[in-house]
Amino acid sequence: MADTATPNVIRRADYAPPAFLIDTVALEFDLVPERTVVRNTMRVRRNPDASRAANLELMGEQLEFVGAALDGAPFANAHAHEHGLTLDNVPDNFELTLTSLCNPAENTTLSGLYVSGGNFFTQCEAEGFRRITYFLDRPDVMATFTVTLRANKADYPVLLSNGNLLEEGDLPDGRHFARWEDPFRKPSYLFALVAGKLVALEERVKSGSGKEKLLQVWVEPHDLDKTRHAMDSLINSIRWDEARFGLELDLDRFMIVAVSDFNMGAMENKGLNIFNTKYVLANPETATDTDFANIEAVVGHEYFHNWTGNRVTCRDWFQLSLKEGLTVFRDQEFSADMAGGATDEAARATKRIEDVRVLRQMQFAEDAGPMAHPVRPESYVEINNFYTMTVYEKGSEVVRMYQTLFGRDGFRKGMDLYFKRHDGQAVTCDDFRHALADANGRDLAQFERWYSQAGTPRVSVRTRYDTAQQRYSMTLAQGYGEAAPAARETQKGPLLIPFAIGLIGKDGADLPLQLEGEAQAGKATTRVLEFTQTEQTFTFVNVAQEPLPSLLRNFSAPVIVEYDYSADQLAFLLAHDGDPFNRWEAGQRLATRELLTLAGRAATGVPLQLEDSVVAAFARVLTDESLSPSFRELALMLPSEAYLAEQMAESNPAAVHAARQFVRKRLANALRKDWLAVYEKHRTPGAYEATPEASGHRALKNLALSYLAELDDPAEAIRLASAQYDAANNMTDRSAALSALLNASAANGGSVQAQQALDDFYRRFEKEPLVIDKWFALQATQRGSAQRPVIEIVRKLMAHPAFNLKNPNRARSLIFSFCAANPSQFHAEDGSGYAFWADQVIALDAINPQVAARLARSLELWRRFTPTLRDGMRAALEKVASQVKSRDVREIVEKALA
Ligand code: TRP
Numbered sequence: 055m056a057d058t059a060t061p062n063v064i065r066r067a068d069y070a071p072p073a074f075l076i077d078t079v080a081l082e083f084d085l086v087p088e089r090t091v092v093r094n095t096m097r098v099r100r101n102p103d104a105s106r107a108a109n110l111e112l113m114g115e116q117l118e119f120v121g122a123a124l125d126g127a128p129f130a131n132a133h134a135h136e137h138g139l140t141l142d143n144v145p146d147n148f149e150l151t152l153t154s155l156c157n158p159a160e161n162t163t164l165s166g167l168y169v170s171g172g173n174f175f176t177q178c179e180a181e182g183f184r185r186i187t188y189f190l191d192r193p194d195v196m197a198t199f200t201v202t203l204r205a206n207k208a209d210y211p212v213l214l215s216n217g218n219l220l221e222e223g224d225l226p227d228g229r230h231f232a233r234w235e236d237p238f239r240k241p242s243y244l245f246a247l248v249a250g251k252l253v254a255l256e257e258r259v260k261s262g263s264g265k266e267k268l269l270q271v272w273v274e275p276h277d278l279d280k281t282r283h284a285m286d287s288l289i290n291s292i293r294w295d296e297a298r299f300g301l302e303l304d305l306d307r308f309m310i311v312a313v314s315d316f317n318m319g320a321m322e323n324k325g326l327n328i329f330n331t332k333y334v335l336a337n338p339e340t341a342t343d344t345d346f347a348n349i350e351a352v353v354g355h356e357y358f359h360n361w362t363g364n365r366v367t368c369r370d371w372f373q374l375s376l377k378e379g380l381t382v383f384r385d386q387e388f389s390a391d392m393a394g395g396a397t398d399e400a401a402r403a404t405k406r407i408e409d410v411r412v413l414r415q416m417q418f419a420e421d422a423g424p425m426a427h428p429v430r431p432e433s434y435v436e437i438n439n440f441y442t443m444t445v446y447e448k449g450s451e452v453v454r455m456y457q458t459l460f461g462r463d464g465f466r467k468g469m470d471l472y473f474k475r476h477d478g479q480a481v482t483c484d485d486f487r488h489a490l491a492d493a494n495g496r497d498l499a500q501f502e503r504w505y506s507q508a509g510t511p512r513v514s515v516r517t518r519y520d521t522a523q524q525r526y527s528m529t530l531a532q533g534y535g536e537a538a539p540a541a542r543e544t545q546k547g548p549l550l551i552p553f554a555i556g557l558i559g560k561d562g563a564d565l566p567l568q569l570e571g572e573a574q575a576g577k578a579t580t581r582v583l584e585f586t587q588t589e590q591t592f593t594f595v596n597v598a599q600e601p602l603p604s605l606l607r608n609f610s611a612p613v614i615v616e617y618d619y620s621a622d623q624l625a626f627l628l629a630h631d632g633d634p635f636n637r638w639e640a641g642q643r644l645a646t647r648e649l650l651t652l653a654g655r656a657a658t659g660v661p662l663q664l665e666d667s668v669v670a671a672f673a674r675v676l677t678d679e680s681l682s683p684s685f686r687e688l689a690l691m692l693p694s695e696a697y698l699a700e701q702m703a704e705s706n707p708a709a710v711h712a713a714r715q716f717v718r719k720r721l722a723n724a725l726r727k728d729w730l731a732v733y734e735k736h737r738t739p740g741a742y743e744a745t746p747e748a749s750g751h752r753a754l755k756n757l758a759l760s761y762l763a764e765l766d767d768p769a770e771a772i773r774l775a776s777a778q779y780d781a782a783n784n785m786t787d788r789s790a791a792l793s794a795l796l797n798a799s800a801a802n803g804g805s806v807q808a809q810q811a812l813d814d815f816y817r818r819f820e821k822e823p824l825v826i827d828k829w830f831a832l833q834a835t836q837r838g839s840a841q842r843p844v845i846e847i848v849r850k851l852m853a854h855p856a857f858n859l860k861n862p863n864r865a866r867s868l869i870f871s872f873c874a875a876n877p878s879q880f881h882a883e884d885g886s887g888y889a890f891w892a893d894q895v896i897a898l899d900a901i902n903p904q905v906a907a908r909l910a911r912s913l914e915l916w917r918r919f920t921p922t923l924r925d926g927m928r929a930a931l932e933k934v935a936s937q938v939k940s941r942d943v944r945e946i947v948e949k950a951l952a
């Protein structure tokens with residue numbers, strides 16, 4: 055009954071096994087852009103483990119039904135409707151052939167079968183397969199697939215699908231065909247086909263057991279010179295999964311295909327991964343160091359899905375984090391191992407810091423708003439809206455906690471048992487947890503709460519040192535603070551939190567750790583406390599001096615730690631903590647505290663000032679040549695405006711911007727000589743190298759340049775940036791120089807040099823869409839001023855001939871960059887940003903609901919903003935709510951307004 059108000063909510067509790075199973079699928083495609091014919095022959099039988107249904111209900115969307123045959127005879131009792139096809143009174147076991155039509159040329163949703171750049175591509179996760187043919191389009195229905203592709207040979211010389219190529223040949227009328235077979239059972243969301251004018255970089259490698267594998271990276275011909283890094287990343291991924299998890303590539307051939315119209319990063323279709331070009335194409339002239347790192351991570355991620363996702367898949371979409379959280383964890387570990395091996399803790403920490411920054415800035419914000427949900431959600435309206443930071447990034451933290459609790463070896467044992475039990479199955483997050491628990495002889499019932507409770511836990515810490523007894527006690531208390539209503543409903547009790555700590559002595563070295571009841575101190579000076587109660591005290595004995603606690607080392611759990619450090623203590627930790635993550639964290643805490651104080655002052659018009667001691671703490675990091683450049687870059691980068699605004703009682707983007715700019719200017723002016731020295735010292739002359747060391751130097755040097763661009767007199771920065779722009783032999787340096795030029799003179803309405811560089815950049819890279827995306831993004835995220843608000847620049851760029859709303863990368867480069875990555879300009883008091891946002895959400899909704907829904911999320915935290923902005927935000931949300939049609943956007947704006 056309660057369901058009548060919200061008829062379209064899908065609930066985890068309602069899961070029921072499918073009434074029918076499909077064992078084999080033979081698909082035949084006659085590929086024509088406006089009118090593709092799909093013939094689908096399936097072996098269907100009743101599911102012995104489900105309750106009996108007379109009718110077979112297949113899902114289907116945007117299909118034109120042509121006809122059905124059952125066991126070879128025409129079947130009249132098939133009724134097509136808006137959501138699929140109903141077949142009345144079917145037998146227990148039969149062959150079903152369905153014929154239907156679809157229109158890939160007009161498919162702008164980029165879900166199902168679509169045309170991009172004149173070629174055919176598919177995207178089936180989560181529910182796109184039903185836009186290709188009628189099917190039981192749910193992940194617990196697994197079948198083996200044979201696929202025959204037929205198309206005009208001149209237009210579509212390459213025909214690809216999952217698995218192994220069985221045969222290919224010519225047909226009459228200039229057509230040809232290819233037949234593919236995937237030997238592994240798979241759910242429909244892992245189906246893929248590609249057809250068109252593409253070329254491949256090929257490599258043959260031997261896998262661990264000595265079998266030869268063919269690896270291919272397919273791209274448009276002019277992009278072949280940008281495939282080497284993706285191929286190297288693939289080979290490294292294959293080696294890494296063998297070495298770290300004993301997992302081998304199971305197909306003879308593994309293909310990656312790049313497409314420029316794509317809703318997300320990439321897709322793990324069995325043996326035929328389809329990627330956004332952004333995560334494949336790179337050479338030093340077109341891609342930044344960050345792009346190179348992202349490509350390595352995403353190639354790894356999709357490759358690792360072959361075991362965590364494909365061989366063992368999800369029973370239903372509520373279990374999405376089973377594959378995504380686990381696979382993000384695996385790609386994070388892969389990147390850390392590639393950067394620092396298993397033992398270089400400082401290099402590994404760089405990756406950890408970057409990942410935690412993303413988690414805290416994006417996932418914590420999600421958990422504090424109307425879209426808050428547990429890692430395993432309880433309900434959804436549109437599953438595409440639940441490919442979230444929580445499912446991916448918090449899900450990865452949940453997996454990481456098993457490893458923190460059991461060690462690498464214990465985690466590996468759990469993974470081995472998981473595959474032993476579940477290879478070839480569609481399973482749940484509980485199955486994963488049970489495998490980890492059983493392999494390590496542990497009861498992990500309490501740990502389940504990490505999957506079912508939303509919101510970010512807070513751990514507050516009280517410490518007490520007893521000089522006479524030499525005892526040090528640490529009392530931890532956990533709770534959720536003031537959680538958003540969506541999260542509060544899910545919160546039932548305390549979590550098992552692996553809380554890693556160290557105790558630091560007066561000389562900056564770690565003290566030995568001996569918990570009360572232990573015979574002696576252990577060797578390790580970092581200890582993982584298992585914190586399971588609402589409040590719990592851990593007492594250390596034989597503590598010779600009052601220590602300074604280093605809390606939540608390496609960010610051992612996705613929580614907020616509350617502890618009253620003094621500014622001096624934070625400066626001490628920043629200089630000495632033996633845990634590189636916490637060393638960085640101390641600097642962030644120090645900066646965050648100062649910045650929030652300043653933002654509070656800015657909001658009330660009080661003049662700003664910054665203590666010399668804070669400047670001195672940053673100066674020490676800047677000039678400490680014993681620290682790695684990449685660490686220094688991360689430590690000297692201030693917390694983002696979005697993160698800071700989130701920490702305020704009432705988010706005030708203008709005040710945060712003023713405070714952050716004040717601190718940047720203060721650090722720039724006070725440490726001008728040091729920034730200049732660092733800038734000179736960390737240049738990387740000569741040929742471009744993509745190593746972590748070289749990219750660390752570039753990162754620190756370019757951070758120095760960005761600080762120099764804040765100097766009261768920008769002339770010097772403009773001179774340096776212009777020279778760097780002209781001399782650059784790589785995109786990292788060229789785009790950093792352009793960004794510095796744009797920002798150096800923003801307050802004065804821009805500079806000639808900035809305009810010249812912008813024009814040069816466009817001309818130079820006109821034929822490189824991914825670089826033109828950067829050109830749009832740099833302008834959308836640049837600093838603005840009262841005379842020159844960025845919204846005006848963005849509006850002009852919307853009319854630029856190179857702008858195209860239908861291409862998600864381009865839409866993201868301009869619209870999302872402005873709405874989500876330039877907060878002080880987007881949240882202009884006159885509401886111009888919100889009006890722009892509403893127009894774009896509405897326009898995108900008609901083209902591509904998935905992309906529109908992502909953009910719609912940029913106003914979801916509206917209730918947390920300062921009252922002067924709230925009304926404008928609500929009005930914009932209401933306008934969108936009254937005009938959009940898609941389920942995707944409706945779910946977002948209705949939850950935001952509820
Ligand atoms: N499963 C993909 C990944 O994480 C992501 C994905 C889900 C996706 N749905 C999608 C990609 C839709 C593109 C379009 O690797």
Ligand code: ZN
Binds near residue numbers: 359377381
């Ligand atoms: Zn994934």
